[in-house]
Amino acid sequence: MMLPNTASGLATLVAVLAIANPAHALLRFGCAQLVVQRLDPLVNPGEIPSAHLHQIIGGNSFNETMTPVEHDLPSLSTCTTCQFSEDFSNYWTAVLFFRARNGTYKRVPQVPNLGFEGTRGGMTVYYMQDALFDYGQASKVTAFKPGFRMLVGDASFRSRQQTQKFRQLTYTCLQERSTRSPETLGFPTKPCPAGIMANIRFPTCWDGVNLDSPTHQAHVSYPAEGTFESGGACPDTHPVRIPQLMYETVWDTSGFNDPELWPPANSSEGQPFVWSMGDRTGYATHGDYMFGWKGDALQRAMDDPCYVNCPTLKTQTIEEQNKCSVPDIVQEDIDGWLTELPGIANSKMTMPMHE
Template identity: 70%
Template sequence: MKWNTLAAAFGLVAPSSALLRFGCSQLTVQRLDPLVNPGSNPSPHLHQIIGGNSFNVSMDHANHDLVAKSTCTSCQFTEDFSNYWTAVIYFKARNGTYKRVPQRPQQGMENTNGGMVVYYMSDALFDTAQKSKVTAFKPGFRMLIGDVNYRTREQARDFRQLTYICMQNEGTREPETLDFPTKPCPAGIMANHRFPTCWDGVNLDSPNHRDHVAYPETGTFESGGKCPATHPVRIPQILLETVWDTKKFNDKALWPSDGSQPFVWSSGDKTGFSTHADYLFGWKDDSLQKAMDAHTYVSTPSLKTQTIAQQNKCTVPDMVREDIDSWLTALPGGVMVN
């Protein structure tokens, strides 16, 4: 990723330290969720996944070493065999049929097959100092952000900064909303997933995949809030950016006759408040800690990169074998929209 491209997109004028930003190609899109529904083939709803190719139906943290079992990664840095995934957005046409909305790469990452952009930060994205100390995740660490069952703004406030951006152009980064945009977005819809940044320092996971991590006591990671005593260890901020290419669905003649917005998550949510993301840590050895400790911007000499063509080659087999891309009469799995 070239510095001038990033600067143009974010209005940055000088490099900072301890911030990684990198693209990941699509690893697979299928109805699997080894974190919430381990062993279930298929899982209840569709996900889009990036990262190491050891992704599978079951991935028990005690017996599944992402680094040892992966032979490639769809991410730019070859040391990152982690897996990251979110639900998938569908367009619901006026006639009641559904079409999967494709993902598109961001500027400077053209030719990437779908996927997402991933950030690891020690301070706020626009903090040019990036000098805070963070503790990298440990092998076996995993977490979930968001709740698939949420449908209201008040429920969504339980999770800070799970947002949408109606992109007017490639550089649009505001305003952010908690629910789906209500008007056509010329450059697509960006979904942002920011994970908690405080850890209890003991548990690599928890029954709901959330209790072992927390937000700062007050404010946000960006505002420098202190971690609570129950979760004293400051971990990197992970931000996932997914750009959903909604351009071909912007003809309002295709939208519902009542004028309501036409997009739904594969989990059946038409409000946008159920947005959620999963993370399974899989960085090789101490490569992430070294990268977070380095005084570099976007990438670091300690990490090896691969070409986009190499990223695109890293995929996993279709284990569910269902049609997800035709015009469908129902969401995959027959998920009801509400």
Template identity: 65%
Template sequence: MLWNSLAALALVAPSHALIRFGCSQLVVDRLDPLVNPGLTPSPHLHQIIGGNSFTPSMTPVEHDLAKLSNCTTCQPSEDFSNYWTASLYFRARNGTFKRVPQRGNAGFEGQKGGMTVYYMQNQLADYAQKAKVKAFQPGFRMLIGNPTANTRQEAEKYQQLTYTCLQNPGTRFPETKAFPTKPCPAGIMVNLRFPTCWDGKNLDSPDHISHMSYPASGVFESQGPCPDSHPVRMPQVMYEVIFETQVFNDTSLWPEDGSQPFVWSFGDGTGYGNHGDYVFGWKDDALQKIMDEECYVNCTSMKTQSMEKMNSCSVPNKVHEDIGDNDWIASIPGQPMMRLHAADGSI
């Protein structure tokens, strides 16, 4: 398998850490403690992974995820962070909806929903991982993307939020900013890469974005320098979220005008509103130790747990509503209107 060969290559030369791991589903619920703290229900549906101390309101001062959680859906047993993304829906020709399930990546078969998470210092295929980075601190949180974006120009503000139409489990390119416009044989993978330059002062900001920045020039992969306003280099957090769209690939179910049928749970049918949220919750200095280790994927300082334990960790729903997992529903929860169109014509 590809990732086994990458891990083997890591033994050739000294390196610093790049880790890649699976996280199972913790809950699918209409909650967002970062953007809408305490609001139950929040405006749109998310799938959440990570530590089971997740609640509708998690203030940085009072809510220590590592101390309050007693299980995590992530492979690293010391990672009680919470990670979440919006849910995806299929809109049938008759106007009804069904939620698209998520599945584990190649190498994480058996995982219950969820996603794949990366922490890296250099680009993905750089076995050396030479850059030194400072791990996130307790209370740190951020988001990337804008759910109200509905044009390519707005989406371009966030350099590395993309989609991959999977031809097979190993497909990684091309990447697009809008939803794929044709059926994808192995599903749709949503790619979210967070900014990597921190202002060194604020664990959060009012918009949950401004305390972080992209490099002043170039990109993370090209090792662009951090701007003076955000001088501290952090690991790049990356999500790969795979939606099992194959069951909806019968084009007789698709809109008669040939437009693509997938809609985010916040009503966006363009794909430009792609976004993700992150709340740090690693135990003590576990993440920093891993980042300082010379390792690639298989890191001895990363304590892990079994798939069975990952899958067994969950929290009960706070919002009880039909989200379209079994039967077709007339509308997406919380969404009276939708922003359809796209492809490269936006709306």
């Protein structure tokens, strides 16, 4: 997605496209932080705590189990941290840390994307019908069904070759907050003036039957040929086109840009950032999703000609989003300077591999 590289240019683009006459819908909205804790009801259901730390957004029925038969997110949630108040889905990713030269760790703060100032951390979420970040969203897509869930990425990956199994799990080194290119598969290797944006894009084809699978990945697929961006057709095994779900998380790394804080130039340690599962390459980035839109709200939005802000959906203020939260049931220290990552011993740290 190519956006103008100035804040005013981005605002102008959004304003112009918002009054255009799109064929169908592209949703782009902010979600505040719900909680940061070691829970993962998709990969480690019932475990307290889970293996590594996550940052979670969405409906406040989020907990450690969330079995699809018993846990209906829209009916069990009483609030959501997302702009569209009919979206009680849960979205989560790993958490980014800075590793100092003395081996201690500090959690990197999250900041809202442009246009969502005032949001408490969190992420920006997209539901797209076509790859273009404009009003040309002409394709028909089938919204996710109740109980649908999926995972993209692999927390164990540590090489560039491995990560190419997934398309476009990338990073943007922000020269300013509106920067959108270039994108890299691994962590940026130089300080980024305005932070690091982590971009998570999910597969866009579904088998049309299974709401989940043992790997949380086999029931979805990438296009058979080409890519979502090039309009590639879905494979026969996964014939149903679903929206392109995308997360953008802005990690404010600017407070760690002093060269004296980074590993020495001749060091094998490379850059100083590390995911909460112990990955210093960036290749282990991943995203989890549990669908929880109320009724047919998402399908209506995908069928209606709305762009970014959708008048067919109910919205709430940023102040209301920020009020929604859940208790931290793990209750461990994740702030300040830590001697090790929560749940991850120093001995398990992985050295970086460069682009």
